[in-house]
Amino acid sequence: MEIHLPTVVATPDHVAALDRLGDEIAELSAHIEAATARLLDLIRDFDARGGWNTGFSCCAAWLAWRVGLDLGAARERVRVARALGTLPLLAQALARGELSYAKVRALTRVATPETEARLLGVGRGGTAAQVERIVRAWRQVDRHAEARETARRHASRALHVRQDEDGMVSLRGRLEPEVGALLIQALAAAREMLYQRARREEGTALADSSAAAPSLAQQQADALALLAETALHQELDPGAPGERYQVVVHVDAPVLADPEQPGQSVLEDGGRVSSETSRRLACDARRVVMQHDEDGRLLEVGARTRTIPPALRRALCHRDRGCRFPGCGSRITQGHHLRHWAQGGPTTLSNLALLCRRHHRAVHEEGYQIERQPDGELQFRRPDGRPVPAVPLAAAVPADPVHALRSRHEVQGLRIHARTARPSWLGERLDVVWAIDVLHPLAAGPRHCPSLERRSPPARPSTAIPVAGPRPVSE
Ligand SMILES: [Zn+2]
Numbered sequence: 510m511e512i513h514l515p516t517v518v519a520t521p522d523h524v525a526a527l528d529r530l531g532d533e534i535a536e537l538s539a540h541i542e543a544a545t546a547r548l549l550d551l552i553r554d555f556d557a558r559g560g561w562n563t564g565f566s567c568c569a570a571w572l573a574w575r576v577g578l579d580l581g582a583a584r585e586r587v588r589v590a591r592a593l594g595t596l597p598l599l600a601q602a603l604a605r606g607e608l609s610y611a612k613v614r615a616l617t618r619v620a621t622p623e624t625e626a627r628l629l630g631v632g633r634g635g636t637a638a639q640v641e642r643i644v645r646a647w648r649q650v651d652r653h654a655e656a657r658e659t660a661r662r663h664a665s666r667a668l669h670v671r672q673d674e675d676g677m678v679s680l681r682g683r684l685e686p687e688v689g690a691l692l693i694q695a696l697a698a699a700r701e702m703l704y705q706r707a708r709r710e711e712g713t714a715l716a717d718s719s720a721a722a723p724s725l726a727q728q729q730a731d732a733l734a735l736l737a738e739t740a741l742h743q744e745l746d747p748g749a750p751g752e753r754y755q756v757v758v759h760v761d762a763p764v765l766a767d768p769e770q771p772g773q774s775v776l777e778d779g780g781r782v783s784s785e786t787s788r789r790l791a792c793d794a795r796r797v798v799m800q801h802d803e804d805g806r807l808l809e810v811g812a813r814t815r816t817i818p819p820a821l822r823r824a825l826c827h828r829d830r831g832c833r834f835p836g837c838g839s840r841i842t843q844g845h846h847l848r849h850w851a852q853g854g855p856t857t858l859s860n861l862a863l864l865c866r867r868h869h870r871a872v873h874e875e876g877y878q879i880e881r882q883p884d885g886e887l888q889f890r891r892p893d894g895r896p897v898p899a900v901p902l903a904a905a906v907p908a909d910p911v912h913a914l915r916s917r918h919e920v921q922g923l924r925i926h927a928r929t930a931r932p933s934w935l936g937e938r939l940d941v942v943w944a945i946d947v948l949h950p951l952a953a954g955p956r957h958c959p960s961l962e963r964r965s966p967p968a969r970p971s972t973a974i975p976v977a978g979p980r981p982v983s984e
């Protein structure tokens with residue numbers, strides 16, 4: 510294979526011109542990194558203050574929509590912006606144009622306020638590729654430490670059930686966090702159930718002055734009993750998951766057609782939901798029409814049908830592909846009737862749009878509006894009527910953005926030049942194992958990280974990268 514390089518005429522003038530060009534590239538890059546730091550500050554502030562919460566599911570989704578980043582890059586910006594909020598040294602180095610965004614992005618994956626200073630040394634010393642390698646090895650040590658900690662916790666799980674002398678049964682135990690959360694949730698649900706039962710019986714029970722209201726501990730004990738009872742009653746197998754979590758809503762037909770109408774909209778267990786919520790649930794659901802007479806007696810039960818038949822749903826998914834809300838595109842979707850079927854809206858492609866759960870709620874319950882334009886495009890509007898364009902207009906940019914950037918940095922007192930971001934690495938071989946051993950607080954010995962095979966340890970550092978304090982002199 511032949512490689513053609515441009516013919517270089519190495520006159521001194523030519524070399525000097527190329528040097529200047531290279532310097533200009535380096536200087537402008539450092540300016541852009543400094544501006545990126547400012548951008549990340551703005552993103553962090555916008556994120557913290559919920560500025561994206563105008564129909565978008567998160568700050569990254571808003572950023573992707575408003576600025577035109579792909580969603581992965583937008584998520585990364587938000588992650589780095591948040592991380593820099595607690596990492597002032599890395600934030601300042603980026604703001605001075607000394608560290609590139611690529612390096613900061615890598616370092617923020619592992620840096621904590623405790624390790625930030627050492628990692629800043631890594632960033633200053635190495636090239637972006639070397640920083641990336643060190644961060645990868647660092648994460649491996651972190652992951653091993655985390656895995657050890659998880660294994661230790663898992664091994665310490667226990668539940669001791671013991672009968673006391675008076676016949677009472679004592680419990681003492683330690684559960685893993687997620688199992689504990691499950692138990693706490695189940696106890697809360699059982700307490701709620703017992704409370705409702707007690708309320709129902711309140712009217713019929715005679716006032717018993719000796720029975721004071723049970724304490725929380727007593728309620729918990731009752732709740733646990735109910736859990737055990739229920740588990741045995743269900744033979745520990747509640748059936749198919751679809752059935753288990755099915756929510757049944759009973760809605761009066763006039764309520765679906767017009768939320769202002771009086772009528773019922775209740776869950777099977779008696780809880781009420783708003784008429785807007787029942788309209789959302791009915792938008793794309795299995796439905797059974799039951800007819801009652803005036804006294805509430807059931808007259809007729811229709812066949813169970815899907816509001817959106819499977820064939821139409823396939824066509825809808827093919828056309829819309831994901832949630833249609835600007836900037837969303839989530840693939841887990843529900844069919845939404847632009848004009849609700851209960852109001853006579855047809856179940857046809859032109860009256861349907863896919864929305865994710867978040868945006869389906871936004872449209873039904875939060876006042877967002879969708880209209881289909883004469884050209885077939887969807888127009889979304891905020892509750893205040895302002896449109897949410899699918900692609901926002903680009904921000905105005907000064908005629909000479911480079912000049913604007915330079916002068917702004919000058920006003921800020923930043924001194925950025927062609928060598929601001931130059932790594933101090935002098936070309937030595939990078940020994941990642943050695944670097945991690947020296948830098949990582951948990952990597953005290955080689956056995957901590959079995960997958961990082963330790964070769965014979967170098968007699969002296971073969972690289973100048975892992976510098977927390979003064980740099981080793983490699984003479
Ligand atoms: Zn809907």
Ligand SMILES: [Zn+2]
Nearest residue numbers: 832837865868
């Ligand atoms: Zn969505």
